[in-house]
Amino acid sequence: MNEMWFRPLVWMDYRLAVVFTVVLPLMLLFWAIFQKKEAIVKLLIIYWRVASLLMITIYLLIPGWRIGFFTGILARLLIIIALWFWVDLNDEIRDLPKRTLKVAFTSWRWATTIYCFLGLVASLPFVTCGLSESKLNTPFCQVWLEAPQFYRTMFHNKPDNEGFLGFMGMVGLTIYILYLLYFVLVRLGKQGRSALEQ
Numbered sequence: 001m002n003e004m005w006f007r008p009l010v011w012m013d014y015r016l017a018v019v020f021t022v023v024l025p026l027m028l029l030f031w032a033i034f035q036k037k038e039a040i041v042k043l044l045i046i047y048w049r050v051a052s053l054l055m056i057t058i059y060l061l062i063p064g065w066r067i068g069f070f071t072g073i074l075a076r077l078l079i080i081i082a083l084w085f086w087v088d089l090n091d092e093i094r095d096l097p098k099r100t101l102k103v104a105f106t107s108w109r110w111a112t113t114i115y116c117f118l119g120l121v122a123s124l125p126f127v128t129c130g131l132s133e134s135k136l137n138t139p140f141c142q143v144w145l146e147a148p149q150f151y152r153t154m155f156h157n158k159p160d161n162e163g164f165l166g167f168m169g170m171v172g173l174t175i176y177i178l179y180l181l182y183f184v185l186v187r188l189g190k191q192g193r194s195a196l197e198q
Helices: 007-035 038-061 067-084 087-095 100-130 139-155 162-191
Strands: none
Touching: 007 038, 007 100, 007 139, 038 067, 038 087, 038 100, 038 139, 038 162, 067 100, 067 139, 067 162, 087 100, 100 139
16 A cells, blocks of 8 residues: 555645635635625535535545445535536625625635546546445555544544444435435425525
8 A cells, every 4th residue: 555656645635625625614604604795605505515525425435435435526526516506696796895705715616616626537537446345445445545544533533433433424425315306306496596595
């Protein structure tokens, strides 16, 4: 496993994910609430609902469940869609005065879009890790499980709890899929690309 030349890139990806998908949007959410910018707050709340799939992915990868490789790719795709899908929010944000919050939010929005797109493309060669157990056990795939294991030792440092944490991830994924189906089959037909209450 030590020969994997892309290991530093994998760890860099996890670190960038913490910055772009957790720290910055959390700061922006509090800032937007304080400034009472409803459109930005609404978009960030939608973002957090969608981006929760990234955390679910971490829990699925802790026990090395192959489905985590697919949910990670799906999470990046859904984040990109969520950031730009809503016509009314896009219009309201565009019409906001060009102040620090708007500039910071717009910069984060574009940076996260680019990060997720590049991460999605870079993840495609690793789809094979989710297709077979034998492939998953190779150093090529095991590199991606190191950061989730590090997360486990930091926040859930109990022996032999990988299966339970994976189960929690699967419960989260089930709830996520049910909500996504409700949104696509029911809410999208009623509201279209409008996020604000009519």
